[in-house]
Amino acid sequence: EPFSALDALSREELSLELQRFHKEFAATTVFVTHSIQEAVLLADRVVVLSPRPGRVQRVIDIDVPQPRSLGPNSHLAEVTGIVAELHTLLLTAQSHEGSQGR
Secondary structure: OOOOOOOHHHHHHHHHHHHHHHHHHOOOOOOOOOOHHHHHHHOOEEEEEOOOOOOEEEEEEOOOOOOOOOOOOOOOHHHHHHHHHHHHHHHHHHHHHHHHOO
16 A cells, blocks of 8 residues: 555645556556545556455446546546445445354
8 A cells, every 4th residue: 555654645646646657658557555535546447355365356447537636536426436336345345254254
């Protein structure tokens, strides 16, 4: 989670810089985060892993124009919808794991 220890403004600046590098060099980047919003704002595709053992549970394509930021366009309907979908998916997986352990 490379941005987890940063303050909000530094995180915003680095996320925009990462998007610029990605566009300029057409490089594939694997970014691991527990922040749903950060994943949606930075990714072209989000891979959701299941709880233990970690398996690919779902792959969601993010079809929102870039650059995306934590400020100006973080509340776009598309971003909000995808964040809500991922949140529900992760909560469902977590509650399912909890009921399996009982």
